[in-house]
C-alpha cells in the first residue's frame with residue numbers, strides 16, 4: 001500500500017524548479033513503482049535548470065541517478081517484488097516515488113538490483129560510474145600501456161582514473177607503466 005500523493009521537484013522552465021504535491025504514479029504492466037531513498041544531482045540536471053530541457057516536456061523531473069525500494073510491481077513484471085532494493089537511471093527521481101520499466105528501453109537497461117546493505121552514499125554513484133566505464137572502454141577505447149589525461153578530477157574524473165587503472169591488470173602486453181595524469185580545474 002503506497003501513499004496517494006507525493007512530493008516531486010519539477011522544472012517548469014529555466015531556473016524555475018518547484019516542489020509540488022502530485023499523485024503517486026500508477027505502475028503500468030511492465031513497471032516497478034519505487035519508493036526513492038536518494039537521488040544524485042548530475043551536471044546535466046544543473047544544465048537543464050540553467051539553460052532548459054531539450055529532451056522532454058515541462059513540467060520535467062530530471063533526477064536520473066536514484067535508488068530505492070520497490071513499492072509495487074506491474075502485472076506483467078517477473079523477477080521483482082515489493083521490498084527489493086533497486087537502482088534506476090530514468091527521469092523522475094526527484095520525488096518520493098518513481099516509475100521504471102522492468103525491462104530495457106532504448107537508453108536504459110532497466111532496474112539494477114542492489115544489495116540491501118550497500119550504503120546509499122556509495123550506491124548513488126552507480127550511474128555515474130557506468131558512464132565512466134563507458135567512457136574508458138567504449139568511447140576512449142583506452143588500451144593497457146596507453147597514457148591517459150583526465151581533465152578535472154571531480155567525482156567522475158577520479159572514477160575514470162580508477163577504471164583506467166584496472167586496465168593494468170587487463171591482460172598481456174601491459175608493462176605496468178600505466179600513468180594517469182590529473183589536471184584539476186581551477
Ligand SMILES: [Zn+2]
Pocket residue numbers: 042043044064065127
Ligand atoms: Zn547523470
